[in-house]
Amino acid sequence: MRWFGFGFNAFGQICVHEKLIKGQCSDAVKVISPTELTLASHADRRGCRLKTDGQIRASWSRRASLHLDGDSCVCLAGFGALISNESCGISMKESRGCKDAYISELYLTLAFPDRIESWDLQTKEKSASWSMEVKTESSGPPMNLPLVPGGYIATKPPFYRSLSPHLKAKSLALSAEHAILLSASGAVYTWGLGSHGQLGHGDLTSEEEPRAVEALWGMPMSHVATGGWHSVCISDGGDLYVWGWNESGQLGLPSRGLRKALQQQSSQQAGAPCKDASTSPHEEPQEGEKHEDVFISIQAFPALLDITPSCEISTVSCGCRHTAAVTTTGDLYTWGWGDYGQLGHQTLMSSDEPQLVEFFREQQMRVVDVVCGAWNTFAAVVKEEVARS
Template identity: 60%
Template sequence: MRWFGFGFNAFQQIQTQNNPEYSGLDAEERLSSPTELKGHVNRDGRCFEFSQIRASWSRRASLHSDGFVNDSCRGVIKQSRGCRDVFISESHLTLAFLDRVECWDLQSSDETPSWTMGIDTQSKSSAVNLPLVPGGYIASKPPFFHSLSPHMQAKSLALGGEHVILLTATGAVYTWGQGSHGQLGHGGLLPEEEPRTVEALWGMKMSSVSAGGWHSVCISDAGDLYVWGWNESGQLGLPSQRLRKTSEKKTDQQEGELSQNSSTHQEEVFISIQAFPALFDVTPLCEVKTVSCGSRHTAAVTTSGDLYTWGWGEYGQLGHQSFSSSDEPQRVEFFRAQQLHVVGVVCGPWNTFAAVANEEGLAPEYPTKPLNKHGE
């Protein structure tokens, strides 16, 4: 599987400094065009493809097909051999193995994890993706483990800047944490200390959830996208007053029609906070397959293999070969032009990573072999 990245690159999470294609400080910090990530080369010279990407603000963790994890700041983590899932924050790296979960302090030189938890390999609940773990979930900051009621039957979970979204096996959505930007979807701006069901979605089965800095999204079994929370940068795809005012000023300066444009935009309805889930149509031609949220931007992959992005784009994280923001979904034309089929997307806070295949189907680009239960 091939991966491409774009957006914030000040710590070389996407592209290293020594690539001659990009020169100058601006090019190193911001990449507005999708750039292919290079796979991990082991001591034998074999190149292994990525199977998973996770990103924090300044770091990228890549899980490779040989069972090793690469931290963009530290290189290959030798203790990660046999890893099956990874989760990264600014301060800690979490690794999930068949029989245990480990948290490593990224600021420490210790060669042992700062926290570890055993996993019952006979338990069906162990077959979940991070940040979920049996009996609870892993937080991005210490203390690492938070318990969940066994009655929740959690299927997946997403951590936002100050809130949590949980999807149950029955397709119900629960949220808790800070709600000051409407990111909990309960209609108010108050916090919730315990998981509370999003009643506006009750009766509709959801298949996936994602959390941004202060906004939330989910996809129904029918492929419909629902959004709620903060829309200051157009991250919900709803009309943003800040973005429209910026666009209006540029138009006024170019055309000298200040009074006419101002009277037009005063009649528009702008949304800064959407406290209830709102049905959002990315494109009328196809359904949404998967979605991911950055701090203030959103990216969605459709069933046709196209990637659409919207929201804050000042670091190029929308992939439209510009540093503009947008409160309307736009297709990333790079992948269509390269005849690449997007199959997945992962947003970091200020950047975006897309997994792609050739349109005729995905064939392994690098030589690989199946892993045994020890990841060898």
């Protein structure tokens, strides 16, 4: 399995250019073509390649490469890692033996068989800023961060937050301000900030405690993910449901703001006079549009998103304002904000419609996993062995 990255690269999260090292990073900030990840940091040129079962975790300015085969460890790339492979307060040696990792902009959390550790990425302390002992039941399914026995690890102190055992949590996705939980029965629960409809309860109110998303009740889900102010989930049948903020088209639904921006950009490139940019995006549509275009800025209820041609979704991930989904046939579709090339279409265009990332199909690669950072995207691929029908 090989990992590729594209999008925001101001701190060398994807690849390191000499200009980044010298601080001249104007043309190294955006990686618009999928680029294979090799070194986890510039300083550690001895190897640290992602192996067969390696995993990626990403925040806005950093990437954590989790190596699971052999002597497992975590390597950091991005902010601070250009200076030393022991920057950000943690070295590869101190992470050896970890089984999972979770990274936010401020902290790196590591799961060991007997403990959980959180490291402060803003300091150079040589010890974890917080830790707790854990006892896992060997007979039960493995817990995946940020879930831990009895609760979950938050992105900031207090780190440990308890969860009701009645929820029977299977997986959990956290954004900076809201959370989405998948139970063992396939039910979805959300809580936190709700100002952009990201909780899926049909309103814009916040919730202090987990509340079931009633619109999805009775439809078992298999996967959940969360972005800045939007949420997504996949049903057992491979259908994709989206809700929350859609200002940049991150839900894959028609966005008036995005369409208008693209229209202005097209007019400028063509040399034609563009319309007044100060015109309200909520103005009445022109005659002929009224029954054709329905624009959505906030979707407070889960909406079924169709991807054409019809396909089943196996996994999905969200960035701050973009979304990426992998189909059961190994294709990658992306949509939303694309100003840093994070959609992988080798342009800086945004899109409010799911679009196939042609690069991997052209290279005869099958995408098997996807992880979004805030402004970039990482895709795991294998060589396509059977010709596509």
